[in-house]
Amino acid sequence: MKVAITGATGLVGRRLSERLAAEGHTVYGLSRSAPRQAGAFSNVFAWDAEEAPPPEQALAGMDAVVHLAGETISQRWTPDAKRRIRDSRVAGTRRLIEGLSTVSRRPAVLVSASAIGYYGSRGDETLTESAPPGQGFLAQVCQEWENQAMLAESLGMRVVRLRTGMALSAKGGALPRMLPPFKAGLGGRLGSGDQWVSWIHLEDLARLIGFLLDHTVSGPVNATAPNPVTNAAFTKVLAGVLRRPALFPVPRFALRVMFGEMAGILLDSQRVIPAAAGSAGFEFQYPEVEAALTTLLGG
Numbered sequence: 001m002k003v004a005i006t007g008a009t010g011l012v013g014r015r016l017s018e019r020l021a022a023e024g025h026t027v028y029g030l031s032r033s034a035p036r037q038a039g040a041f042s043n044v045f046a047w048d049a050e051e052a053p054p055p056e057q058a059l060a061g062m063d064a065v066v067h068l069a070g071e072t073i074s075q076r077w078t079p080d081a082k083r084r085i086r087d088s089r090v091a092g093t094r095r096l097i098e099g100l101s102t103v104s105r106r107p108a109v110l111v112s113a114s115a116i117g118y119y120g121s122r123g124d125e126t127l128t129e130s131a132p133p134g135q136g137f138l139a140q141v142c143q144e145w146e147n148q149a150m151l152a153e154s155l156g157m158r159v160v161r162l163r164t165g166m167a168l169s170a171k172g173g174a175l176p177r178m179l180p181p182f183k184a185g186l187g188g189r190l191g192s193g194d195q196w197v198s199w200i201h202l203e204d205l206a207r208l209i210g211f212l213l214d215h216t217v218s219g220p221v222n223a224t225a226p227n228p229v230t231n232a233a234f235t236k237v238l239a240g241v242l243r244r245p246a247l248f249p250v251p252r253f254a255l256r257v258m259f260g261e262m263a264g265i266l267l268d269s270q271r272v273i274p275a276a277a278g279s280a281g282f283e284f285q286y287p288e289v290e291a292a293l294t295t296l297l298g299g
């Protein structure tokens with residue numbers, strides 16, 4: 001299969017590219033820094049999602065597109081950062097669809113990133129793909145992002161909207177940023193610790209995307225492990241795997257002072273269940289957080 005991946009240089013894109021290449025697929029990366037990325041992929045095309053549609057040769061003749069590009073949300077949400085977070089996803093996806101609409105030999109499938117931020121903050125409610133969207137900046141961005149991706153359906157493409165949870169990897173994303181206080185024995189729950197954390201091992205995320213390319217699934221797919229945990233439980237497991245105490249809870253107000261509005265991603269509660277992946281027959285290699293963290297952190 002020939003697969004084009006936008007945001008291929010990111011945490012998810014890199015692992016996915018490696019997996020697909022190892023399985024014998026041909027991977028084409030799309031990147032804003034194409035010349036520096038040459039060598040990492042079978043081929044790499046320059047594309048800035050904030051500028052224009054991708055070049056035709058990056059899409060024509062592909063069997064599938066995996067769209068992961070987007071400005072990181074792990075930064076202080078200044079007005080300018082919020083604009084980039086939104087535009088790189090919403091306008092970026094619109095430009096991708098524009099590009100797809102003009103190519104003659106169009107890919108059959110688009111797997112387009114979204115996030116569990118779609119659901120907003122929902123307490124203890126169990127959230128499958130049929131749950132309605134929530135409130136807040138990320139929920140709004142995710143809805144608009146998904147609406148753009150869905151336009152590819154009118155081009156005859158199968159479209160998967162991947163509502164990803166916190167991807168766990170030792171090499172990037174949220175986990176390495178959590179480690180320093182925990183390793184120093186200064187870790188603790190965030191706020192009340194009652195908020196649900198929906199996570200997925202990066203390896204399962206890459207496996208799931210590969211599975212979705214091969215199976216005739218469409219619509220929203222929650223990319224989260226089947227056993228979400230509360231922040232308090234996550235904290236306990238992480239401290240246990242690192243063999244450190246976790247006695248220092250971080251109060252809500254301190255998180256708000258440190259991170260501003262972005263603290264919401266640490267405090268929002270999303271108890272997400274991967275119902276669509278389960279019905280399609282996908283099996284998680286890491287369904288439990290303790291085994292996931294143990295393999296990642298070598299405990």
Ligand SMILES: NC(=O)c1ccc[n+]([C@@H]2O[C@H](COP(=O)([O-])OP(=O)(O)OC[C@H]3O[C@@H](n4cnc5c(N)ncnc54)[C@H](OP(=O)(O)O)[C@@H]3O)[C@@H](O)[C@H]2O)c1
Binds near residue numbers: 007031049070
């Ligand atoms: N990792 C997670 O836990 C998680 C959770 C939920 C949802 N997601 C979503 O899944 C997607 C992939 O996640 P990831 O962790 O791999 O992200 P990532 O590591 O931040 O990589 C995203 C890629 O997008 C490109 N990019 C960054 N800023 C951009 C901008 N302003 N305009 C256009 N392109 C830009 C970059 O590629 P180039 O520099 O090469 O162009 C970057 O490598 C993202 O859309 C993310 O929101 C991830």
